[in-house]
Amino acid sequence: MRVHLEVLVRRGEIVESRHRLELAHVDARGRLLTASEHPQLVTTFRSSAKPFQLLPLVERGHAERWGFSDEQLAVMAASHVGSAYHLALVRSILERIGLGAEHLVCGFHEPEDAASLAALRGGSASPSPLYNNCSGKHAGLLALARAENWPVEGYHRPAHPVQQLLHRTVAEVCSVAPESMGTAVDGCSLVVFALPLAAMARGYAVLAAAAAQPGGDARTRALARIARAMTAYPRAVEGPGRLSTELMEATAGRSIAKGGAEGLQLVGLTDRGEGLAIKCEDGAQRAIGPAVTAVLEQLGALTPPEVARLAAQRIVTVRNAAGLEVGSITAGLEVVALT
Numbered sequence: 001m002r003v004h005l006e007v008l009v010r011r012g013e014i015v016e017s018r019h020r021l022e023l024a025h026v027d028a029r030g031r032l033l034t035a036s037e038h039p040q041l042v043t044t045f046r047s048s049a050k051p052f053q054l055l056p057l058v059e060r061g062h063a064e065r066w067g068f069s070d071e072q073l074a075v076m077a078a079s080h081v082g083s084a085y086h087l088a089l090v091r092s093i094l095e096r097i098g099l100g101a102e103h104l105v106c107g108f109h110e111p112e113d114a115a116s117l118a119a120l121r122g123g124s125a126s127p128s129p130l131y132n133n134c135s136g137k138h139a140g141l142l143a144l145a146r147a148e149n150w151p152v153e154g155y156h157r158p159a160h161p162v163q164q165l166l167h168r169t170v171a172e173v174c175s176v177a178p179e180s181m182g183t184a185v186d187g188c189s190l191v192v193f194a195l196p197l198a199a200m201a202r203g204y205a206v207l208a209a210a211a212a213q214p215g216g217d218a219r220t221r222a223l224a225r226i227a228r229a230m231t232a233y234p235r236a237v238e239g240p241g242r243l244s245t246e247l248m249e250a251t252a253g254r255s256i257a258k259g260g261a262e263g264l265q266l267v268g269l270t271d272r273g274e275g276l277a278i279k280c281e282d283g284a285q286r287a288i289g290p291a292v293t294a295v296l297e298q299l300g301a302l303t304p305p306e307v308a309r310l311a312a313q314r315i316v317t318v319r320n321a322a323g324l325e326v327g328s329i330t331a332g333l334e335v336v337a338l339t
Contacts, residue, residue, distance in 0.1 A: 001034045002337040005295065007280070007287035011318065011327040019287035021263075023295060024197040024277045028205040030175060032198060033274065034299065040196040043279055045170070046186065046260030048200065049193060050077045050137050051207060051226050052170045057140055059222035062147035066096055070229035074236035076140030077226060079259065081239035082111020082131040089236060090130055093139040097146050104129040104138045105156045106188040113239065134188035136236075141166075141190075156189045163191045170195075173223075174203040187261060197277040200266055204275030207256055208268030227256050227270065243289050243313055250309045251302070261285075265292050269301055286329055289313035294331035 009017040022041050025034035032039060054076050057063055063073060072093055080086035094100055108127045111117055119125035129135055141162050145152050150161045157163060170193050171178040182194035210220045211227035230237050234248035237258065243265065244257035256268040263280030265288045278295060280287040293314040296302045307314065318327035 001335060003034060003036055003295075003298075004334040004336050005036055005278075005291060005331065007284075007290050007329060007331050009286070009318070009327065009329050016327070019263075019284050019291075020281050021287060021291050022197055022279045022281065024201040025295075025299070026198055026201045026205055026275055028202070028209040028273050028275075030198070030202045030205075034276075034295075035198075039198045041279065042182070042194050042196050043264070044184065044186075044260075044262070045193045045195060045200055046262060046264055047079045047134065047137075048258045048260035048264055048266040048277075049170055050079070050258060051223075051230065051256075052173050052203060053077075053137060053166050053190075054140055054226055055169050055173065055219070055222055056165050057144045057147070058225055059218055060144075060147070062144060063225070065147060066143055068093070068096070068143075070225070071233045071236055073140075073226060073229040074233035075136035077230055077258065078136045078237045079133045080136060080236070081113040081242070082116045082133065083113035083239060084116065086113075086136070086236065086239070087116070087130050090135045090139050093136070093143065097139075097143045099142055099146075099152065101128050101130050101135075103142055103152060104132070104135055106132040106134045106138045106190075108132060132188060134186075134190075137190075138188065156191070158183065158191050167191065167193070170203070173206055174199040197279055201275040201277040204256065204266045204268035204277070205273060206275070208270045208275060209273035211253075211256065211268070211270040212273060227268070230256055230258070231270075243292060246310060246313060247292070247296075250306045255296075255301070259288065263288055267292065267296070272301070286316065287331075289316060290329055290331035294333045298333050298335075 005021045007019040023036040024039035075089040111131045155162045176199045186192035210223035231253040234245040238245040247257045259265045262283035265278045267276045316329035320326045
C-alpha cells in the first residue's frame with residue numbers, strides 16, 4: 001500500500017504549517033507492506049537504535065552476569081526525562097559495575113522532568129550527566145566494556161571495541177552491510193548510524209518477532225528480553241506523556257516503541273512481527289504523535305479503546321500564552337495506491 005502522510009498545524013481553521021513524513025512498514029523478512037514515496041530514505045537512527053545498542057550486553061550473557069533487572073535494562077534503552085526515578089535506575093547500574101557518573105561522557109542537559117528541573121534551577125540539585133536522557137544507554141555500555149575487560153576510557157569513540165561491536169550488531173539486525181552505514185556523532189557523543197528507513201523498520205520487525213517467540217537462538221532470546229523489559233517498564237524508556245511510553249502502555253505489550261531526535265519514531269508490532277519507521281522530513285517532533293497514531297489506526301493495529309486512550313497524541317491541542325485553545329495538530333493520511 002502506498003500512502004501520502006502529512007501533519008497539518010492549524011490556528012483556528014487556518015492551516016499555518018505542513019510537515020511531510022516518510023513511512024516504511026515491513027515484516028521481519030524485509031518485505032515492504034506500506035510505504036510513502038521514499039521508504040528507502042537514508043537518515044540517522046538516533047535514539048531509536050538503543051534497543052540494538054543494548055543487544056550485545058544481553059546476548060553475551062553480561063546482563064545476567066551483572067544481575068541486571070528488566071527495569072534496569074529498560075532504562076539502558078531509554079531516552080528518559082531525568083526524573084528522580086530515572087536517575088536512581090542509572091545510579092544503580094553504575095554502582096553495580098563499580099563506576100560513577102564521572103565516567104559518563106554524555107554530558108549534561110536540563111531534564112524534561114519538572115521536579116528535577118525545579119531542583120536544579122533552585123540550587124537544591126547539581127548538574128550531572130545522570131540527567132542526560134541517554135545516561136542509561138551510556139551506563140549499559142560501560143557495563144559491556146567492564147564485562148569484556150575492555151578499557152572504560154574512550155568507550156564512545158569509533159575505534160573502541162564497544163563501538164565496533166555496536167556497528168556490526170546494528171547492521172546485522174537491520175540486514176545491511178556494516179560498510180554501507182554512514183556514521184557521525186550523536187547528541188550524547190556516541191557514534192550514530194545512517195541507514196534506510198526500511199532497514200530500521202526491519203530491525204524493529206525482527207525485535208517484534210523475537211518478542212513473540214518463547215525460545216530460539218541467543219540473539220532471539222536476547223531481543224525478546226529487551227522487548228519484554230521495554231514493554232514491562234515503559235515509563236523507564238521515556239516518561240509520562242511521551243509517545244513511546246503512552247503507546248506501549250496503551251497496547252499492553254503489543255507494540256515496542258522508541259523515538260529518536262529530529263522527528264523519528266520506530267514501532268514494532270509483536271502480534272504481527274512487523275516494524276514501522278516514520279520520519280518527519282523537517283525534523284519537527286510535534287508531528288510524530290499525530291502521524292504515528294494515524295498510521296497505526298489505518299493499519300488496524302489499535303483497538304477503539306486504545307485509539308481513545310491515545311487521543312491527546314492523535315490530535316494535539318495548540319494553546320497560546322494565556323492557555324487558550326487556539327488550534328490543533330492533526331495527521332492526514334491518504335492511500336495513494338494498493339499493492
